Amino acid sequence: MQSRRNFIAAGSLAVGAALLARQALGAAPTKNRRIVLAKRPQGEPTPADFRLEETPIPALKDGEILMQTVWLSLDPYMRGRMSEGPSYAASTGLNEVMIGGTVSRVVASRNPKFSEGDMVLSYSGWQEYQISNGGGITKLDPRIPRPSYALGVLGMPGITAYVGTLDIGQPKEGETLVVAAATGAVGSVVGQIAKIKGLRAVGIAGGKEKCDYAVKELGFDACIDHRDANMPALLKAACPKGIDVYFENVGGAVWDAVVPLINTHARIPLCGLIAQYNATSLPAGPDRSSQLMGMFLVKQVKVQGFIISNYFHRMPAFLGDMSQWMQAGRIKYREDITRGLENAPQAFMGLFKGSNFGKLLVQVAD
Amino acid sequence: MQSRRNFIAAGSLAVGAALLARQALGAAPTKNRRIVLAKRPQGEPTPADFRLEETPIPALKDGEILMQTVWLSLDPYMRGRMSEGPSYAASTGLNEVMIGGTVSRVVASRNPKFSEGDMVLSYSGWQEYQISNGGGITKLDPRIPRPSYALGVLGMPGITAYVGTLDIGQPKEGETLVVAAATGAVGSVVGQIAKIKGLRAVGIAGGKEKCDYAVKELGFDACIDHRDANMPALLKAACPKGIDVYFENVGGAVWDAVVPLINTHARIPLCGLIAQYNATSLPAGPDRSSQLMGMFLVKQVKVQGFIISNYFHRMPAFLGDMSQWMQAGRIKYREDITRGLENAPQAFMGLFKGSNFGKLLVQVAD
Numbered sequence: 250m251q252s253r254r255n256f257i258a259a260g261s262l263a264v265g266a267a268l269l270a271r272q273a274l275g276a277a278p279t280k281n282r283r284i285v286l287a288k289r290p291q292g293e294p295t296p297a298d299f300r301l302e303e304t305p306i307p308a309l310k311d312g313e314i315l316m317q318t319v320w321l322s323l324d325p326y327m328r329g330r331m332s333e334g335p336s337y338a339a340s341t342g343l344n345e346v347m348i349g350g351t352v353s354r355v356v357a358s359r360n361p362k363f364s365e366g367d368m369v370l371s372y373s374g375w376q377e378y379q380i381s382n383g384g385g386i387t388k389l390d391p392r393i394p395r396p397s398y399a400l401g402v403l404g405m406p407g408i409t410a411y412v413g414t415l416d417i418g419q420p421k422e423g424e425t426l427v428v429a430a431a432t433g434a435v436g437s438v439v440g441q442i443a444k445i446k447g448l449r450a451v452g453i454a455g456g457k458e459k460c461d462y463a464v465k466e467l468g469f470d471a472c473i474d475h476r477d478a479n480m481p482a483l484l485k486a487a488c489p490k491g492i493d494v495y496f497e498n499v500g501g502a503v504w505d506a507v508v509p510l511i512n513t514h515a516r517i518p519l520c521g522l523i524a525q526y527n528a529t530s531l532p533a534g535p536d537r538s539s540q541l542m543g544m545f546l547v548k549q550v551k552v553q554g555f556i557i558s559n560y561f562h563r564m565p566a567f568l569g570d571m572s573q574w575m576q577a578g579r580i581k582y583r584e585d586i587t588r589g590l591e592n593a594p595q596a597f598m599g600l601f602k603g604s605n606f607g608k609l610l611v612q613v614a615d
Numbered sequence: 616m617q618s619r620r621n622f623i624a625a626g627s628l629a630v631g632a633a634l635l636a637r638q639a640l641g642a643a644p645t646k647n648r649r650i651v652l653a654k655r656p657q658g659e660p661t662p663a664d665f666r667l668e669e670t671p672i673p674a675l676k677d678g679e680i681l682m683q684t685v686w687l688s689l690d691p692y693m694r695g696r697m698s699e700g701p702s703y704a705a706s707t708g709l710n711e712v713m714i715g716g717t718v719s720r721v722v723a724s725r726n727p728k729f730s731e732g733d734m735v736l737s738y739s740g741w742q743e744y745q746i747s748n749g750g751g752i753t754k755l756d757p758r759i760p761r762p763s764y765a766l767g768v769l770g771m772p773g774i775t776a777y778v779g780t781l782d783i784g785q786p787k788e789g790e791t792l793v794v795a796a797a798t799g800a801v802g803s804v805v806g807q808i809a810k811i812k813g814l815r816a817v818g819i820a821g822g823k824e825k826c827d828y829a830v831k832e833l834g835f836d837a838c839i840d841h842r843d844a845n846m847p848a849l850l851k852a853a854c855p856k857g858i859d860v861y862f863e864n865v866g867g868a869v870w871d872a873v874v875p876l877i878n879t880h881a882r883i884p885l886c887g888l889i890a891q892y893n894a895t896s897l898p899a900g901p902d903r904s905s906q907l908m909g910m911f912l913v914k915q916v917k918v919q920g921f922i923i924s925n926y927f928h929r930m931p932a933f934l935g936d937m938s939q940w941m942q943a944g945r946i947k948y949r950e951d952i953t954r955g956l957e958n959a960p961q962a963f964m965g966l967f968k969g970s971n972f973g974k975l976l977v978q979v980a981d
Binding site: 497500501504519520521522525528530531532533534535536537538539540541542543545546547548549550551552553554555556559 | 863866867870885886887888891894896897898899900901902903904905906907908909911912913914915916917918919920921922925
């Protein structure tokens with residue numbers, strides 16, 4: 250949590266220390282640009298919910314580092330933090346910096362654990378610079394071939410796919426797995442792990458281009474366009490033996506199409522419900538929640554919600570397996586890069602429309 | 616399945632064999648009374664859905680046994696078999712004998728594995744006699760102190776409570792468990808196992824008498840009367856630290872009261888939804904199924920439907936633990952006995968009104 254704090258509030262300018270620090274840095278940056286939560290969205294976020302600000306960068310104190318954001322990850326979970334309702338993590342306060350995982354470069358250090366030039370994984374949020382005491386900041390694992398991968402296939406989305414598919418999904422050879430957002434950061438890895446484990450992998454994605462990519466590049470056995478009015482029938486045809494593992498990351502209409510195809514003893518790792526994140530009210534009746542529980546009972550389904558931060562003990566196994574699979578060409582990965590911090594809100598809003606094609610990142614600096 | 620078949624249809628009377636068999640038996644029974652499914656219920660079952668019939672008992676063939684039903688178990692799951700919709704087991708055909716677990720006495724045997732006088736666990740259904748080739752029939756375990764217990768605390772309801780609470784519920788000392796139908800065959804055992812494992816056990820039952828029994832006799836920490844209009848508030852007050860394990864066997868209004876109290880990482884073993892079994896349509900009002908999935912996600916809940924027939928490998932552990940706990944006085948058990956096969960429909964209909972107090976049984980013969 251500390252790394253999310255607005256460093257401007259950390260104390261008044263200590264002029265002597267600042268002078269010392271800047272002499273050591275040479276042309277040290279003095280201004281930070283950041284995007285704050287201007288107001289809480291009603292339904293889908295709009296540009297008015299964000300505000301770009303410029304703030305001074307205070308001098309480093311002993312033990313602190315100054316990090317420049319190189320890569321900012323944009324992820325669906327951020328929508329939840331913009332609301333006030335209860336969630337598994339505290340919501341972002343009004344006028345606070347939007348949170349987010351980053352790959353950052355240490356540009357000044359008064360902390361012996363970090364050196365200028367270190368590339369680190371941080372939660373600096375939607376801003377160009379952040380000062381930290383180093384808590385929660387980790388140097389990039391040397392197995393990560395490109396720094397931005399630490400925010401995707403070899404980072405939180407990757408381990409979410411890994412833990413959800415393997416630990417919770419318990420896939421068995423010959424079974425059928427379905428995942429939506431099949432070309433996204435999580436879904437693409439889920440489908441490819443399913444193939445490695447000998448399952449039939451069926452993806453759902455928005456539009457022909459993404460579906461073609463899922464089948465031809467990622468190796469899915471089939472991919473259904475959720476914009477097609479016949480999506481439920483197409484999904485059924487693509488799952489002739491029903492669904493044994495449904496990796497749930499979207500909810501909404503896809504879930505409705507999946508439910509009738511769920512097999513006895515199916516597992517449903519539940520990691521996100523992006524289609525519902527912007528909902529302001531419940532869908533009109535009838536209330537199907539009792540029907541849903543009845544289905545879980547009759548089909549002996551296991552549904553398990555999981556938050557990946559509780560599975561970080563799986564990181565070594567994950568990095569070991571994934572590095573190997575990537576080197577062997579068995580996991581492919583695609584990034585969708587927006588340049589410039591000022592374009593982050595637009596890119597983020599596109600997430601909920603499926604505008605991105607691959608893991609969504611903002612390149613904040615070179 | 617074979618044991619559910621109507622033995623009358625098994626073939627025409629083989630007169631010679633019948634004479635031989637009856638000579639061996641002495642005063643062998645010649646007439647069977649049985650209750651068949653007359654029509655499929657709409658909503659709650661009514662007397663018109665059942666029909667009492669008298670049929671002749673054919674002679675035994677080589678390898679067969681004739682069993683007299685002593686105890687017939689009446690259980691909520693039978694409601695599902697009366698409907699045509701998909702369930703985890705085939706529905707009972709019209710004019711077929713109502714299915715049901717029984718404790719029966721072998722009154723004639725042409726099968727070397729069974730002797731006259733053997734007490735067996737069978738699925739003879741709602742009838743006085745059944746002929747079987749012995750398939751699926753097991754002699755009562757000698758650890759069972761009273762034959763009728765094989766249909767309750769030491770039978771299917773007992774192992775359902777055991778597996779759901781321990782294997783799926785994964786209870787931890789100091790946690791809070793909630794179960795409805797707290798004085799019933801399953802719920803009473805769930806609560807007592809929770810106490811043995813060091814949990815706070817909160818029951819829900821219908822009426823003061825049952826609630827008093829749950830607390831004073833069974834050792835629940837609290838028991839809420841679901842007929843009280845303040846049930847949700849009372850349940851909340853009884854669970855000051857929320858709910859970690861909710862053993863779901865009723866659904867309906869109890870589930871609605873439980874949902875807001877569910878803790879992060881809660882487990883929900885789902886073994887029945889008796890409040891919904893008679894539903895003919897979905898409840899009106901906003902569709903809360905997406906909200907439910909959202910709660911499972913945010914709270915990282917595990918929901919797992921289970922059918923006890925898939926857990927019979929746990930029978931030895933179950934019988935071992937339960938026998939020991941019963942001998943030590945740590946598990947108490949109550950039966951609600953109706954005499955006479957003809958009274959089975961009325962007793963069964965009472966199950967859905969909570970008329971029974973303890974495990975519901977029909978004593979068909981002495």
